[in-house]
Amino acid sequence: MAETTDELAGVVDLFGGLTRDELERALVELAFKQGEDVDREAVAAAIDRAVDDYYLAEATAGASEDDPETVLVAGPAAFPTVPDNGEDLPHILDVPDRDVDRERLGEAVAERLREEARTVAAAGDADRAETLLDVSYDLDAWAPVEADDVRETLDRAFE
Numbered sequence: 001m002a003e004t005t006d007e008l009a010g011v012v013d014l015f016g017g018l019t020r021d022e023l024e025r026a027l028v029e030l031a032f033k034q035g036e037d038v039d040r041e042a043v044a045a046a047i048d049r050a051v052d053d054y055y056l057a058e059a060t061a062g063a064s065e066d067d068p069e070t071v072l073v074a075g076p077a078a079f080p081t082v083p084d085n086g087e088d089l090p091h092i093l094d095v096p097d098r099d100v101d102r103e104r105l106g107e108a109v110a111e112r113l114r115e116e117a118r119t120v121a122a123a124g125d126a127d128r129a130e131t132l133l134d135v136s137y138d139l140d141a142w143a144p145v146e147a148d149d150v151r152e153t154l155d156r157a158f159e
Contacts, residue, residue, distance in 0.1 A: 005055035007086070008046065009078030014090055017061055017071035017098045023047060029092050033085040053077060054113075054135045059105045061098035071098055076109060076142035077135050106143025113139060113150050121156040129157035 011026050012018045018026060024043055031038040050056040057075035060068045074080045113135060120128045133154050136147035 003083065004081070005046075005050040005053060005077075006079050006081040007083040008050045009055050009074035010080040010082040011086055011089065012056065012072050013074045013080040014082060014086060015093075015095050015098075017059060017073045017100055018095060019069060019071055020044075020047060022093065022095055023072055026089050026093055029089060030083060030085060033088060047072070050075075050078075053131070054109070054138070057105060057109050059100045059108070061100045069098075071100065073100055073105065076138040103144055106139070106145045109143065110139060110145040110147060110150070113147065114153070117150045117153040121153050124157055126157050129154045 008023070008027075011030070012023060015022075024040065024047070027043050028038050028040075047056065051058065051072070054075045054077040056072045056078070058070050059073050061071045113132065117129070117132055117136075120132060133151060136150040136154070139145060139147045139150075
């Protein structure tokens with residue numbers, strides 16, 4: 001199974017995007033290939049952590065605007081790494097091709113980061129602010145968005 005958040009990002013990156021159920025199935029298949037047992041609750045918790053820490057981002061994809069679905073893609077904090085035996089997953093899982101609007105995704109992640117930055121700054125949580133500050137720079141490189149306002153907000157957490 002994928003051991004790190006970068007490996008989770010590597011699995012979704014193999015496909016361009018996976019639903020949570022598809023990612024869980026991929027991790028179960030990967031664990032089987034590696035001869036490991038899977039704790040589904042631990043898998044779900046790892047996915048949640050990766051989303052919380054911006055290693056995975058939730059995107060809207062779908063064949064049409066009338067039929068959207070939420071998929072996970074490699075997020076701004078990730079350095080996607082394919083885990084051992086991961087290269088076999090596209091041959092094992094039947095996953096449809098998806099089109100993700102990267103610009104819209106970047107805006108959605110930026111807005112989520114702005115909201116969290118306001119909360120963290122108001123609470124004076126310097127540890128989380130430092131993490132989010134790193135994510136803000138990653139976001140600038142990952143998507144066509146600017147996060148200067150996020151950094152200004154986070155500066156208040158350090159005062």
